[in-house]
Amino acid sequence: MASVTHSGARSGRFRISRRALPYVLSLPALLVCIGILIPFFTAVVYSFQRYRLSQPWARQFNWGENYLNFFTDPGFWNTLKISLLYAGVTVTLELLLGLGIALLLQRRSTVNNFISIMLLLPLMTAPALAALMWKLMTNPGFGILSYLASLVGLENFRWASSPDTALLTVVLVDIWVYTPFIMILLLAGLRSLPTQPFEAAALDGVPRSFVFFRITLPMLTPYILTATLFRLLDSIQQFDIIYAMTQGGPGDTLTVFQVEAYLNFFQSTNVGRSAALLIILWAITYTLSNVFIKNWLRLRERARGEA
Numbered sequence: 001m002a003s004v005t006h007s008g009a010r011s012g013r014f015r016i017s018r019r020a021l022p023y024v025l026s027l028p029a030l031l032v033c034i035g036i037l038i039p040f041f042t043a044v045v046y047s048f049q050r051y052r053l054s055q056p057w058a059r060q061f062n063w064g065e066n067y068l069n070f071f072t073d074p075g076f077w078n079t080l081k082i083s084l085l086y087a088g089v090t091v092t093l094e095l096l097l098g099l100g101i102a103l104l105l106q107r108r109s110t111v112n113n114f115i116s117i118m119l120l121l122p123l124m125t126a127p128a129l130a131a132l133m134w135k136l137m138t139n140p141g142f143g144i145l146s147y148l149a150s151l152v153g154l155e156n157f158r159w160a161s162s163p164d165t166a167l168l169t170v171v172l173v174d175i176w177v178y179t180p181f182i183m184i185l186l187l188a189g190l191r192s193l194p195t196q197p198f199e200a201a202a203l204d205g206v207p208r209s210f211v212f213f214r215i216t217l218p219m220l221t222p223y224i225l226t227a228t229l230f231r232l233l234d235s236i237q238q239f240d241i242i243y244a245m246t247q248g249g250p251g252d253t254l255t256v257f258q259v260e261a262y263l264n265f266f267q268s269t270n271v272g273r274s275a276a277l278l279i280i281l282w283a284i285t286y287t288l289s290n291v292f293i294k295n296w297l298r299l300r301e302r303a304r305g306e307a
Contacts, residue, residue, distance in 0.1 A: 040282075046275035053269035066276035075252065075260075079277075083256040086167065086242075087235035090174045091228060097175065098182030098227070105183075106190045116187060123180040131244035134173045135160070160245045163253045170254060173241050178234070182227045189223030190216070222299055229292040233285050257281040 050062045070076040101119065105112040122130065137145045138159035149157040160169040193216070201211045239258035242248065248259040255263070257277055264274040 043275045043278060046271050047279045049272045051270075051272040053271060062272070066272050067280070069273075070276070070280070075255070076277075078252055079255050079257055079260045082167075082254060083236055083281075086171070086174075086238060086254075086256055087232055089167075090171055090178070090235045090238075091231045093171070094175055094179045094182050094231060095224065095228060097179045099186055099224070101179070101183045102186035102190055105187055108191070116184065119183060120180045122177050123184075125177065126240075127177055128240040128244045130177050131170075131173055131241045134169070134176070135245055138169060161250060163250050166246055166250060166253045170242050170245055173245065174235065174238065177241070178231060182231060185227040185230075186220065186223055189220050193219050222296060225292055225296045225299070229289065229296075232288060232292075236285060236288070237281065 047066055048061055048063055049059060050065065051059045105116050125133075134145075137143045140146050140156060140158070140161075143159075146157060146159070158165060160166045197215050197219075198211065201215060236256075237258055238256060239262065242254050242256060243259055243262065246254050248255040248263060258281070261274045261277040261281075264270045264277065
């Protein structure tokens, strides 16, 4: 009788532990969510405050005044324009270059595999370190790129120190660092495509341009959208390359969102305005993510014949 009672109690504890197991297993994910949400909502609260580190006694809620001030601030619209321009130019050029290189390396061979590994070297370099390296290479006194530019008639080319060429210079650095990322994603996509449509097109003597635009490109579109989404979200939040090379200058030439928020926080000590800028940046990236993910899901459903 005692053994039956003991067995029943142990069975009851076992049922309780099985019920608690899902909650215990999901606890790390819950803690991570809390760890993410606390800084986010802290920034939201700060963005609705008039808060300067140099004037802590004047801290108070201004209920959206930081956001309303942006609409009448030409500097904000300049920041928005530069951020979108920088992201659009870098992502477009990196996508074209990455796709071109992936097509060249599509065929599996020892040489192509070696070249694809070597092309990944810039991606293994920290962006800030790459920016400093390019800063040395574009130095007008001893930089090798300045020397090469002088050979083609571009004497005293000012690279990142001129408002006319600063954007071009940081775009070149961004392309050098991140094109391998898009290349490796698209190369994986190309090598995973089914071979039957291409073999049938080859038997029918279909021109290569037709195969590329009507077979390769549509089948590769989900990979292109994925690579574009990752790079677009990263480019529009770019900070390390731009700040390491130009500190947002000359003047306000390259004051993208992250740089402007950094300067507002650490130079102007304006926590409220800095937080509001970052919340606006979050809203932009959230909207872009939703647009890309909806398009990606629509393409996937179309590929499955569900739409």
